[in-house]
Amino acid sequence: MRIKAIKINPTLVLFFNLLIPTLFMFMAAYPLNYILMAFASLVLVISGKLKRTLILISIYGLLWGGNIFFSTVLSVGSLAIFCVLMMQFMPCFMMATILFRDYTTAELLSALERLPLPRNLVVAVIITLRYVPTFKREFGYIKESMRLRGIAFTWKKPIESFRYFIVPQLFRCTALAEEVTSAGLVKGIDANIKRTSYYEQRFNKSDGCLALLLIIGIVWAGLWKI
Incomplete structure (x- = not known):
């Protein structure tokens, strides 16, 4: 099945990539990590990168399984912590792949200017x-x-x-x-x-919907334990 790709504003992708690691400094990792992972997966899917999404989700699943295995079966805390840190890094990495692989220098420069x-x-x-x-x-x-x-x-x-x-x-x-x-x-x-610039990078409805969806997810994660 071919998914119609939606071009997301590079500025918004860059902002997401800066925001995601910052959130872990002020909020609990769970369920925030799951929300950010789901959000990053959604961004990749609507960008038409289904294969890349499945590969990165599989890696995330392996890290999740490794965390459980090392913490409960082998009781190796250092490896379990490593898996958790990599799980937290995965949403940021997924967003970064969009910047590195899906946008040209001219597109990025046009958006940032x-x-x-x-x-x-x-x-x-x-x-x-x-x-x-x-x-x-x-x-x-x-x-x-x-x-x-x-x-x-x-x-x-x-x-x-x-x-x-x-x-x-x-x-x-x-x-x-x-x-x-x-x-x-x-x-x-x-x-x-x-x-x-040849490229006109403007915010559209899809960019606004993604930003609103992320805000709702962050608020929900912040209210999770209240």
Whole structure:
């Protein structure tokens, strides 16, 4: 069955991604975690990412089962806590996949420029979001280079193996930073005039409904134990 995808405003997705981890600092994890997980799943589904939703829900189920297994059967508190922390992180990760995989740099920049934010902050956020996929790709290149040189990653020597990954990545960070800066200057990112954009990122009814639904869920979670 093909689901008609709804394009959600990138600003709203970014706000959700910042709000979700903040809520755990002031509210009890349960039932808030279940509500946020259901909300993140809903956002992915209406965005047309059903396969990704099922995969991430399966991972969440494995973490939930691992928490029960380690806390009741094996009585290993550290592993149980690790599973709980990963469960709390999962809704945030689900929302982050939308930003990293489903929006272009131009779409994100067009949405953020509508907000009353300093331009330097907007540029920094865009570069950070775009660098995460690049960081992952660079690790793939490093792994391939290690394979060609006969260097294998082994848990027997974690520090040495980690060094093979992180040292080339640090050097690549410097080169990529210069490339990103040059590309931004060529595109006039430092200009003091307001830029036009091919993409018109505006809030619509679906964005308002999602925001209202999240607020209702948060209020319900806050009143759960009262």
